[in-house]
Amino acid sequence: MILLTRKAEFSSAHYYWNDAWSQQENQRVFGKCANRNGHGHNYTLEVTVAGEVDPISGFVVDLKELKDILEREVVSVYDHRHLNLEVPEFATRIPTTENIAIAIWNRLDGKIPSAKLHRVRVYEMPDLFADYYGER
Amino acid sequence: MTDAPKAYLSRRYRVSASHRLHVEAYTPKQNRAAYGKCNNPHGHGHNYVVEVTVGGLVDDATGMVCNLAELDAFAQTNLLDRFDHMNLNTLEPFAALVPTTENFTIEVSRIFEQFPGAKLVRVRIEETANNSFEYPAEYPA
Numbered sequence: 001m002i003l004l005t006r007k008a009e010f011s012s013a014h015y016y017w018n019d020a021w022s023q024q025e026n027q028r029v030f031g032k033c034a035n036r037n038g039h040g041h042n043y044t045l046e047v048t049v050a051g052e053v054d055p056i057s058g059f060v061v062d063l064k065e066l067k068d069i070l071e072r073e074v075v076s077v078y079d080h081r082h083l084n085l086e087v088p089e090f091a092t093r094i095p096t097t098e099n100i101a102i103a104i105w106n107r108l109d110g111k112i113p114s115a116k117l118h119r120v121r122v123y124e125m126p127d128l129f130a131d132y133y134g135e136r
Numbered sequence: 137m138t139d140a141p142k143a144y145l146s147r148r149y150r151v152s153a154s155h156r157l158h159v160e161a162y163t164p165k166q167n168r169a170a171y172g173k174c175n176n177p178h179g180h181g182h183n184y185v186v187e188v189t190v191g192g193l194v195d196d197a198t199g200m201v202c203n204l205a206e207l208d209a210f211a212q213t214n215l216l217d218r219f220d221h222m223n224l225n226t227l228e229p230f231a232a233l234v235p236t237t238e239n240f241t242i243e244v245s246r247i248f249e250q251f252p253g254a255k256l257v258r259v260r261i262e263e264t265a266n267n268s269f270e271y272p273a274e275y276p277a
Binding site: 016018020021029030031093094095096097098099101102126127128129130131132133135136 | 139140141142143144145146147148149189194197198199200201203204205
């Protein structure tokens, strides 16, 4: 078994807001992230897959194919979009870094031929990132 | 049995500090042999990058493993205010312990185990761009 990681980037807007709470409570918990006009980040996505090396091709997965899957399933949906307003999974779920990692896992799980999804890591900025390994 | 997803949140903090690797149990020659230029008498310094990983169930109301502001406040009080721009050898944890980055990593891990907001999973410290240390070694928990 070997691990392989591919990166991708997307730039998106979001805000943190729980509709069940008052404005005051949202601002207390989320601080400036609760600003309703939103703000944005350059996210870096790292997708790690696990698999066996094909004895003929020497590949775990065709990187071009993995790149195309990330583009189709994630980047084309998230990039230059407002996550709360334009991406369906965040209509009812706050687009925190943790939830973005989980949502990307759910988008990719089962879609990568010949390899198993191992980890989704999302950097909101270089000093803050979330990991999801599919654990529930 | 819960269906909530378990995720990990990592935050990187920067600590600039000096240290000198020297132990009383060794002769001057042994100290020089073990630690080389790290044994120079007046110490030297690093821009440490301290990467703290906490893990837990993602709270449905907040979408978070823990509140980042709480983690940052804890780090400010317990990591940055204590260690940043300090000489590690002069600080209490290293009164009788050589401040290698191995020992610094274990000490920082002990500190963040006290963080009330989420369970510490791992501390990773980059001493330089070429050296990094992780404790505990098992990851994820």
